[in-house]
Amino acid sequence: MNKILIVSQQGLARSTLKTALYGEHIVIEAGSAAEAMARAQEYRPHLIVLDMDMGGENSAEICMTFKEHDATSYIPLILLSEQGQKDDIINGLHAGADDYITKPIDPIELLARIDTHLRTKEYFADLEKSDLLMLFELIDIISVTRNPKKILDIIVEKVSCYTEVSRCSIINIDIDGNLAVVASNDLKKNQKITLDLKNYPEIENALITKRPVVLEDLGSNPLMAAVKDKIKHIVNESIVVVPIIKKQNVIGTFFLRTVSTLKGDRAERMNKLCQIVANISGNALENAVLFETLQSNKNMLENLAIRDSLTGLYNHQYFYARFEEEFSRAERYASPLSCMFIDIDDFKKVNDTYGHIAGDLAIRKISLMLNQLLRKSDIAARYGGDEFVLILPSVDQAQARSLAERVMTMVREVSVPQLYGQRITVSIGLATYVNKNYTSYEELLHYADAAMYRAKSAGKDSIFVTG
Structure with missing residues (x-):
């Protein structure tokens, strides 16, 4: 079997990787850059998995050290990153990393990536x-x-x-x-x-x-x-x-x-x-x-910068910019502005039970449904892994509540064959700006987010409207 060197200060990450690789590869562990280099020179692994969360140590510099050392420069190196570490991933790839995967770790994807990098010329x-x-x-x-x-x-x-x-x-x-x-x-x-x-x-x-x-x-x-x-x-x-x-x-x-x-x-x-x-x-x-x-679209590069790659919805950076604009407009014209926070219930169980491909399909279907449901003036963004947020200009609390009920009903009807009949539900939090009841868009967002968690604690598959 091939030898895989896991470099991580996180005991949970090492344990998860060991479980995923069990029976397929021989696992060697290291908890620091110095230990990793010593283990690499001693055991000559066929591939290295480097966790980018290395505490005080710079993962890009660790990667560069591996790629500049004669004994390890030829070894394929895969970065393990959090989903939001885009800059760190880019720095790691520039430092010589061959690939990256994101947490939470999908064992199937991990093994597939490793297989790809371990194919030799002799193969x-x-x-x-x-x-x-x-x-x-x-x-x-x-x-x-x-x-x-x-x-x-x-x-x-x-x-x-x-x-x-x-x-x-x-x-x-x-x-x-x-x-x-x-x-x-x-x-x-x-x-x-x-x-x-x-x-x-x-x-x-x-x-x-x-x-x-x-x-x-x-x-x-x-x-x-x-x-x-x-x-x-x-x-x-x-x-x-x-x-x-x-x-x-x-x-x-x-x-x-x-x-x-x-x-x-x-x-x-x-x-x-x-x-x-x-x-x-x-x-x-x-x-x-x-x-x-x-x-077909001259604004392709701009679109890539503001869209979430999986869903096609706006990403949260663009969302913040637009939310600030819409809040200023609502203040200026004394018009209502509603914010809706949506979170898929028990989504981790969906991924753990049916796999990340099924989970991604569910997220994309919900995103498609939201796009079809909203007006052109509304803004839908993917806020996190299983979270969505909507900006609803000129929509008061009653109208927002009615829309939230439609969203809940339509999500329950979403069908993903890979979930084998498992129903999807969401928890929704609502907050509405009216009569200067909030001083900033950040405050409005905070209360919508808090309302969503109130809906979760009330038993999920529900709506909570903050006053």
């Missing part, structure tokens, strides 16, 4: 000359292609042309969890087929684990037992499914799926080839989507 040594020619040609074409759909078509065309697969498809899972074939060598151009995830356990497995899935002898594979009657036509074939994940909030979730008669070493070769294609595709798709958006 891909059994690729054939035709494979390399296909990869070079693929890189050459898609690196200059700016149409995401065209990139998908090129990928399936090249893989099916250069390899012995009977079918090569790219499947996308949208915000609602719907499955669709968006490119395939046996589909007409621009044709799209929707699928039922229950009929494709291999894709569901790759979605949950974020890892490649290689299946041989489909008829006897336990993963396919539930759909055995539906795969009789390919029962003697092999399937490889590889996630295409590159900044998931930008390009969505895609899977490269191939069906062939390859077995044993040949199937494993196809798995490795598909992983390379997936990595190449992820980068090209990200660039293409960004370019396409830039072409």
